[in-house]
Amino acid sequence: KIKMCSFVRPFLLSVILTSMFSLLRSDxxxxxxxxxxxxxxxxxxxQPPPAQYGGRHTVTLIPGxxxxxxxxxxxxxxxxxCCVPVDFEVxxxxxxxxxxxxxxxxxxxxxxxxxxxxxxxxxNHNLPPSYKSRNNLxxxxxxxxxxxxxxxxxxxxxxxxxxxxxxxxxxxTEGEYSSLEHENVPGVVECLKIITRTKSLRIADYAFRxxxxxxxxxxxxxxxxxxxxxxxxxxxxxxxxxxxxxxxITFDSMIVDNTTMQxxxxxxxxxxxxxxxxxxxxxxxxxxxxxxxxxxxxGANYGEDYAVFExxxxxxxxxxxxxxxxNPTAMLxxxxxxLDHLKLHAYANMIRRAILSTVTxxxxxxxxxxxxxxxxxVVQSIMKxxxxxxxx
Amino acid sequence: xxxxxELSQSAADTPAVVLVLVLLVNDPLPPLKDTSLxxxxxxxxxxxxxxxxxxxxxGRRISVSPPHHxxxxxxxxxxxxxxxxxxTAETSRAPEPGPVRFSRRRRRRRRRRMKRRRRSRRRRRxxxxxxxxxxxxxxxxxxxxxxxFSRGMQTVTLIPGxxxxxxxxxxxxKIFExxxxxxxxxxxxxxxxxxxxxxxxxxxxxxxxxDRSKIxxxxxxxxxxxxxxxxxxxLxxxxxxxxxxxxxxxxxEGYKTPYTxxxxxxxxxxTEGEYSGIEHVIVxxxxxxxxxxxxxxSRRIAEYAFEYARxxxxxxxxxxxxxxxxxxxxxxxxxxxxxxxxxxxxxxxxxxxxDTVCLNMVQDPxxxxxxxxxxxxxxxxxxxxxxxxxxxxxxxxxxxxxxxxxIFESVHGTAPDIAGLDLxxxxxxxxxxxxxxxxxxxxxYGNKIQTACFDTIRDKxxxxxxxxxxxxxxxxxxxxxxxxxxxD
Numbered sequence: 001k002i003k004m005c006s007f008v009r010p011f012l013l014s015v016i017l018t019s020m021f022s023l024l025r026s027d028x029x030x031x032x033x034x035x036x037x038x039x040x041x042x043x044x045x046x047q048p049p050p051a052q053y054g055g056r057h058t059v060t061l062i063p064g065x066x067x068x069x070x071x072x073x074x075x076x077x078x079x080x081x082c083c084v085p086v087d088f089e090v091x092x093x094x095x096x097x098x099x100x101x102x103x104x105x106x107x108x109x110x111x112x113x114x115x116x117x118x119x120x121x122x123x124n125h126n127l128p129p130s131y132k133s134r135n136n137l138x139x140x141x142x143x144x145x146x147x148x149x150x151x152x153x154x155x156x157x158x159x160x161x162x163x164x165x166x167x168x169x170x171x172x173t174e175g176e177y178s179s180l181e182h183e184n185v186p187g188v189v190e191c192l193k194i195i196t197r198t199k200s201l202r203i204a205d206y207a208f209r210x211x212x213x214x215x216x217x218x219x220x221x222x223x224x225x226x227x228x229x230x231x232x233x234x235x236x237x238x239x240x241x242x243x244x245x246x247x248x249i250t251f252d253s254m255i256v257d258n259t260t261m262q263x264x265x266x267x268x269x270x271x272x273x274x275x276x277x278x279x280x281x282x283x284x285x286x287x288x289x290x291x292x293x294x295x296x297x298x299g300a301n302y303g304e305d306y307a308v309f310e311x312x313x314x315x316x317x318x319x320x321x322x323x324x325x326x327n328p329t330a331m332l333x334x335x336x337x338x339l340d341h342l343k344l345h346a347y348a349n350m351i352r353r354a355i356l357s358t359v360t361x362x363x364x365x366x367x368x369x370x371x372x373x374x375x376x377x378v379v380q381s382i383m384k385x386x387x388x389x390x391x392x
Numbered sequence: 393x394x395x396x397x398e399l400s401q402s403a404a405d406t407p408a409v410v411l412v413l414v415l416l417v418n419d420p421l422p423p424l425k426d427t428s429l430x431x432x433x434x435x436x437x438x439x440x441x442x443x444x445x446x447x448x449x450x451g452r453r454i455s456v457s458p459p460h461h462x463x464x465x466x467x468x469x470x471x472x473x474x475x476x477x478x479x480t481a482e483t484s485r486a487p488e489p490g491p492v493r494f495s496r497r498r499r500r501r502r503r504r505r506m507k508r509r510r511r512s513r514r515r516r517r518x519x520x521x522x523x524x525x526x527x528x529x530x531x532x533x534x535x536x537x538x539x540x541f542s543r544g545m546q547t548v549t550l551i552p553g554x555x556x557x558x559x560x561x562x563x564x565x566k567i568f569e570x571x572x573x574x575x576x577x578x579x580x581x582x583x584x585x586x587x588x589x590x591x592x593x594x595x596x597x598x599x600x601x602x603d604r605s606k607i608x609x610x611x612x613x614x615x616x617x618x619x620x621x622x623x624x625x626x627l628x629x630x631x632x633x634x635x636x637x638x639x640x641x642x643x644x645e646g647y648k649t650p651y652t653x654x655x656x657x658x659x660x661x662x663t664e665g666e667y668s669g670i671e672h673v674i675v676x677x678x679x680x681x682x683x684x685x686x687x688x689x690s691r692r693i694a695e696y697a698f699e700y701a702r703x704x705x706x707x708x709x710x711x712x713x714x715x716x717x718x719x720x721x722x723x724x725x726x727x728x729x730x731x732x733x734x735x736x737x738x739x740x741x742x743x744x745x746x747d748t749v750c751l752n753m754v755q756d757p758x759x760x761x762x763x764x765x766x767x768x769x770x771x772x773x774x775x776x777x778x779x780x781x782x783x784x785x786x787x788x789x790x791x792x793x794x795x796x797x798x799i800f801e802s803v804h805g806t807a808p809d810i811a812g813l814d815l816x817x818x819x820x821x822x823x824x825x826x827x828x829x830x831x832x833x834x835x836x837y838g839n840k841i842q843t844a845c846f847d848t849i850r851d852k853x854x855x856x857x858x859x860x861x862x863x864x865x866x867x868x869x870x871x872x873x874x875x876x877x878x879x880d
Contacts, residue, residue, distance in 0.1 A: 123716040125715035125716045125719060125726075126723075129719040131719075133716055133717055160651070176718065177717050179717065179718075179719075181721055188684065188685075189686070189720045189721045189724050190682050190683065190684055191685070191718050191720065192680050192681070193666070193681040193682075194680055194681075195678075195679045197677035197678070198677065224768075226615075227667050228666070228681050230673060231671055257772050257774075257775035258775065260750075260772055260773075261779035261783065263779070264650075264651070264754060264776060264779040264780055265783065278714075281746070281747050282747065282750050282772055284747075285748075285751040285754075286751070286776070288751060289752070289753070289754030289755045290754055293755060313747065313751060314747075315748075
């Protein structure tokens with residue numbers, strides 16, 4: 001029998017209890033009931049930066065072009081309303097300038113803060129190839145290798161297909177977007193598509209890890225290995241290699257043209273999809289269209305050290321800029337993903353709940369969903385949602 | 393002076409008429425610089441004024457016979473053959489023998505002998521002293537010609553294919569027979585055989601038949617895995633330079649899909665782009681795949697797309713690209729499309745990013761009309777559009793080649809599990825055959841067969857398993873034949 005002093009037992013008990021407490025609850029503000037509201041707390045490879053200066057986080061905000069600035073303002077308005085402990089460092093990037101100073105400043109700011117919320121930067125494709133796409137530059141410089149888009153059917157939005165729940169994980173840095181082109185002979189242009197083993201293994205590993213953490217059962221690799229035998233063949237091989245380490249998850253593959261055909265006829269068969277860059281572009285846009293359009297789906301770009309959040313389909317929305325008709329849902333849901341990344345789950349779930357109730361219950365829709373509401377009306381309606389309080 | 397007046401096949405689309413005129417030719421006419429049809433016809437008018445015998449052969453030649461006293465022109469006086477004449481790939485010439493060293497006198501005698509032989513051969517073949525002019529192929533045959541020049545039977549090379557191919561080909565032949573379409577089928581099989589140079593090629597009888605008939609209908613072909621030779625589709629594409637793949641996607645009334653009112657055409661560049669097949673392993677673990685875009689191919693496909701739009705009363709052509717990322721390659725494609733659009737002001741031209749097209753296609757496909765794009769985007773988008781109307785089992789497809797060759801095919805697989813069980817759905821091959829009839833100018837037959845097919849599907853009484861019924865292929869075919877005969 002171990003003889004203990006009278007004060008040791010309660011002391012030991014308190015130590016054990018507090019350690020259990022701190023292990024179970026990473027966020028002291030998190031009550032147990034709000035944990036299961038929306039299963040969208042994404043896990044990324046890195047830890048969020050520690051909050052400085054009294055628990056407030058600093059996040060880089062790149063407004064972008066088109067509808068970007070107005071949506072960024074709405075995000076800031078909503079955060080101020082909800083007293084979210086996030087400060088935005090606004091970095092304006094002028095996409096019309098030839099020099100890359102602006103985008104380099106933005107990249108520096110993101111390196112400083114670790115997270116960013118971004119609007120899309122327009123690329124004028126009539127300019128010569130020396131002018132690279134600013135978005136692509138940002139992604140490759142910061143090595144944001146995984147683009148994650150979660151497409152879910154929302155109850156209040158009328159679409160042709162119901163019960164869609166697809167998670168698309170797209171390799172974000174190589175593939176067709178390597179921007180390596182040359183003209184050896186006048187009139188003949190070659191564009192290189194690069195597939196590497198390390199990056200394919202990395203994205204496959206990310207896909208399977210995410211599937212496991214979210215409790216998903218199936219991962220589908222999308223490829224065109226019957227034609228591009230070496231390139232997409234390597235990608236497929238890497239996916240198979242990684243799949244062998246996750247026996248509880250079913251792995252299958254599908255050719256990209258068959259995938260698009262299946263998506264428009266029976267999209268319910270897909271669970272998690274992993275693919276190289278260009279096919280990811282096509283498939284993510286098809287899925288976004290299936291669930292209701294570009295205004296509803298947020299997207300996230302994760303890297304080893306950084307995370308950048310934006311709308312899923314990366315549209316500038318030039319034609320509807322400054323008309324107060326854009327759908328703010330995608331950008332606001334992206335900001336919720338940002339809050340989840342910063343481990344501010346209470347705020348994230350609260351805002352998400354309010355947005356979803358506006359879309360599904362109040363049915364206040366903007367023009368792209370067939371409604372009459374304007375952007376500001378939707379944002380006001382979100383702020384007026386009943387029980388819109390942070391529950392601590 | 394003798395000249396030969398020869399209409400190339402393209403220009404001979406107008407009904408053959410026997411013109412008998414009396415023509416007196418004194419001086420040789422200056423050589424033609426402009427080889428367009430109108431200039432040749434103007435020249436004919438000149439000749440008509442002077443008096444000449446003009447005989448039109450159904451199909452190919454109008455030979456003009458001036459009076460007997462004129463002599464044959466020298467070879468240098470004849471106008472040069474226009475560039476767009478049938479290519480030398482068709483005419484298989486035996487390799488000419490190498491030079492033999494004879495004495496000068498012997499060579500001179502040899503030359504005179506050959507000249508005499510040639511002259512006598514020419515006199516024997518044609519009516520005495522004919523006037524011949526070559527009309528150019530500058531008049532490009534439009535995708536849908538207005539009327540076939542021949543009232544007789546048109547030969548079509550039929551390639552039944554593998555798996556369900558033979559059954560659906562038989563079904564199509566039966567329906568054409570019921571419709572009394574003037575088509576004579578020439579069945580050929582294509583399997584890869586190793587040619588003399590070690591290169592894989594299609595059997596020579598199939599190639600010869602195709603070159604003769606210019607129109608083909610192909611069933612599904614098996615793609616071999618580890619057979620050592622490339623797929624048959626690729627071989628056919630390379631042999632006949634099938635540069636454009638045309639897939640009209642129209643919603644079928646009676647076959648319900650979530651998308652109604654789809655009516656668009658995807659025109660895809662079929663020879664280069666991402667499918668050039670050029671791949672290298674740079675170092676272990678790094679693979680580079682080359683996407684090739686050339687000016688000529690882009691211009692050719694753009695021209696075809698605009699011609700198609702014009703001939704089929706389509707209002708707009710949209711170029712699909714990703715030039716924001718692939719600036720040089722898709723930029724080149726886009727530039728060529730813009731250049732060609734300048735010559736077709738009656739057709740509206742727009743350009744759209746690939747992701748925007750995908751997004752909008754899935755939400756509202758009615759906003760698109762004709763889409764033209766490079767190889768990979770075309771592959772993805774054409775299958776996406778096929779999925780909108782109900783899948784590959786009901787989608788027609790046509791491949792247009794460089795020398796007036798056109799092969800229409802069904803794009804679904806061989807379905808070996810239902811081969812021989814009379815369960816196949818011949819709709820895809822039938823609609824491709826209808827597309828072929830329209831291409832040949834036999835619109836009324838095409839419309840008749842299409843109406844019968846759509847009526848059968850709309851009725852829903854006799855449908856094959858994939859369309860939601862449980863009838864056999866033969867019953868479905870018989871129903872369509874009956875309707876075709878009723879429509880007569």
